[in-house]
Amino acid sequence: MNIIINGEKIEAKQGKSILQVAKEKGIDIPALCNLIEEKPIGSCGLCVVKIKKGSKTYYSRACTTKIDEGMEIETHSPEIEDTRKTILEMIAEEHKEIRGEAKELFLKYGIELKGDDKKAIPKLVENPFISFNPEACISCFRCIQACSLIKENHVLVRENRGMNTRIVAGINERLKDAGCAFCGACVDACPTGALMDLTARVEKEMKKITSICPYCGVGCAIDYYVSNNEIVYAKGSLRGVNKGDDCIKGRYGWQFVNSEERLKKPLIKRNGKFEEVTWDEALDFVASRLREIKEKYGADSIAGLSSAKCTNEENYIFQKFMRMVIGTNNVDHCARLCHASTVVGLFKVLGSGAMTNSLNDLENDAELYFVIGSNTTHAHPVIGTMIKRAVKRRGARLIVADPRDIELSEYADVHIKQRPGTDVALINGMMHIIISQGLEDKEFIENRTEGFEKLREIVKKYTPEYVEKITGVPKEEIIKAAVLYATHRSAIIYAMGITQHTSGTANVASLANLALLTGNVGKRGTGVNPLRGQNNVQGAGDMGALPNLLPGYAKLKTEKARKIEKTWGGKIPDNEGLTVVEMMHAASKGMIKGMYIMGENPAVSDPNQKHVIKSLKNLEFLVVQDLFMSETAQLADVVLPAASSLEKEGTFTNTERRVQLLHRVVEPVGDTKPDWWIIQEIAKRMGADWNYKCPQDIFEEIRNVVAQYHGITYERLENAGLQWPCPEENHEGTEILHENMFPTINGLAKFTPYEYEAPAEVPDEEYPFVLTTGRTYEHFHTGTLTRKIDGFNKLIPGAFAEIHPEDAEKLGISDGDCIEVESRRGKIKVSAKIGGIKKGVIFIPFHFAESAANILTNDALDPEAKIPELKVAAVKLKKCQ
Amino acid sequence: MEDKVVEIIEKHRKDDAKLLAILHDVQDKFGYIPEDAIKIIARELKMKKGEIYDTASFYSFFRFKPEGRHEVLVCDCIVCHIKGAEDIIKRLEDEFKVTMGETTKDGKYTFKMVEGLGHCEESPVMMVDGKLYGNLTPDRAVEILRRCEQ
Incomplete structure (x- = not known):
């Protein structure tokens, strides 16, 4: 299409706006309300241009006017510039405090900002992270567009119209009450400085350093703005998997780095009190105590917990230290408590334990999301936003299975509220319906799988009526969900609501069976997608921080193990080590004498807390390496201060198997050291001949040992990371697993059906409620990081128990009342929160050590994956005396 | 309130432009549009409460506080x-x-x-x-x- 702008002939694509075309040609047309070029709102009027078409001459907004053949456009003629000046003068009359991008425009047009009228302040200002200055707000609605059109949150809205229009949150509420996600998209969109991050300050010299977020497994790239070795503010990077998105933790959660509570010096406990010592003294002491225990009781009397918060390099040398220097396979990490059942369950069915698909194809190609046991918008917010967008913008369907009214259930076609612990019955029921209606993918079953007959046999008895009885879900909903799932390109997304059960492996395998049955594996927008909880939980497993598997998931005593021994120059112990919960049991019985815990807080994170603390106290020697004096560190003999991931280099592997490079954002505080350095120093003192100079040295060894990482180098990671398997240096990485064959002996996936078995503890007369635990949006895990941040504590100050209104009424409990929750293992006091949850079920977040949900939880284990049943415990409730 | 508001919503559920009709009926019933009613409408129509308020507050004839006698x-x-x-x-x-x-x-x-x-x-x-x-x-x-x- 040919048009003329300011006398110059231009060829442009049909469908574009004049503003878009002008921008592409470097013509600067002012536009204050324009945020999303494809969806202009045409509110400010500044982009007005003069258009001549045939015999007609007229004026129109460049943002909302599409180009047309033969248009002659003038963008800066005198009368247009006059009009712009008039518009700006009118705005300037009442907006003395305009800053930022808009202020430059006023300067350019030589217009002075005026106005003394104080405007009423909306309630949204009552929040710890985002400031709002009504004197600077010109009602351009960019913030509203960001909140609704980009984020699908619809929290910021307009109140009233015309001269009285103003921006409010919800029904003029506080941001939190209106459901704000504190993603900061509004702040980034605001051209006048009316909305700002409270932490942000203007510094002359600011560096932007991009690294990976230290929180969940999505692995967002975050741009950190640093001045004087201090982070000033942060926001989601356009270069990451998050494509500019972020959440409250990515945007504001870095503030723990400069917390006064950071450990800064090594500590040794003497006469019950910690004393500051030098690194040499601390390291010598740790090495000699570990050596003594090893000599006295044997290597298997020592156990180590590696960390899903540490880098791949650190996990790799931690497990190498345990295996080669201590001489035991007693090494595990918190994946045992989150996705151990994923690794076992998916391995059995698909031959690989990782997320099958990628964020990119899930975002663009899935026709349906089946979200089960994942409060995605809270625990993996950027993926939550992705799902909300897909539903709202391109009409993707959504099935949510969760006993709570989680945010995603508002967007769902079907919301199944199953009884906790009845997932196998639910999924078998869905498969029963699919088979009985002939909706299975016969070709896929024939060509790509084995064991279908056995599955058909087992799911036969799971009729809708039978499943309704077990799960408490009306059969119509189960049928609707099954048919929807089977008739779309469907992706399963799950998390701890599936895995943390005695039937965890069965749950995971059943989901994989369901995907196989309908051919929803190995294609874009499908798959079985576990969302990993920690930033590097995928990597910690890949690196072999597991008692039964070596780096690259090599089994003990196999050919692969022998190959690793060659690289390591020594013998790897043959017998499997202990898992997390087994270590605690062994410690309580005096079989484990010494423990080395890196970056984990089992005293709060693990089930049956009283027992865990008793076990840790029973140790002869405990060394803890952490950023903070965690509840576990308090029980230690030696505490070693570690650098945070924002203070070091290395790699993390995100939930979609993407290996990503960290960049040091700030220098380590105090005398803290990176974990890899600490481990190596202890190893050296125990006689190891290790000489890694930097994380890259370690990574080069990892490439040699872990086949999936072989083609990955630090240089190749500089852009957006690489997804394993990446076998060669010219390999582009693998977006989708199992496209042509499964990594099994015969290349086929194997249906592995399970019968429904009740949870280890079911409600009875004495303990009539089911307790289920999880995360909140604002806090993370045991709160070691997030509870150091004032803003997060203001938003969620303490633990609560979510309870159904009718249950609350029966017990005479009102919202906010103190209630006592008691299980067979202990009791805690929390405040009641009446809300949307299945009758008979209560939910308590586990972040809060002072009212720890894990005092109540059950440490009964899944027989195959040894994951404890954190999601189901029988409890009783009463109002506090 | 719940029952009354849901009844009004059901009456209009099949209409294309149902939100304004619902808001009118709610105001007729209660004399104004209570906050709780906005929350119920949002839940039932799968919208956010802010979206309802944004629309409703555009029109000067909707009230959000009870009127005097x-x-x-x-x-x-x-x-x-x-x-x-x-x-x-x-x-x-x-x-x-x-x-x-x-x-x-x-x-x-x-x-x-x-x-x-x-x-x-x-x-x-x-x-x-x-x-x-x-x-x-x-x-x-x-x-x-x-x-x-x-």
């Missing part, structure tokens, strides 16, 4: 203004401890300022529950309202 319209047109409407307004605001546009704490009166009740010959004027009172003085205006309390 008596509606008092005080005219401040140019004629009434010249003849002392300002003094009347000030006196009423002092006496009933409100500003124009608000409802008294006891829920008896809602005061609104209007421009032109069409009775300039009797100005200054006010209208209480649809009945016109002319040739006002500040004292007389207060007296009229006190009388309708009894």
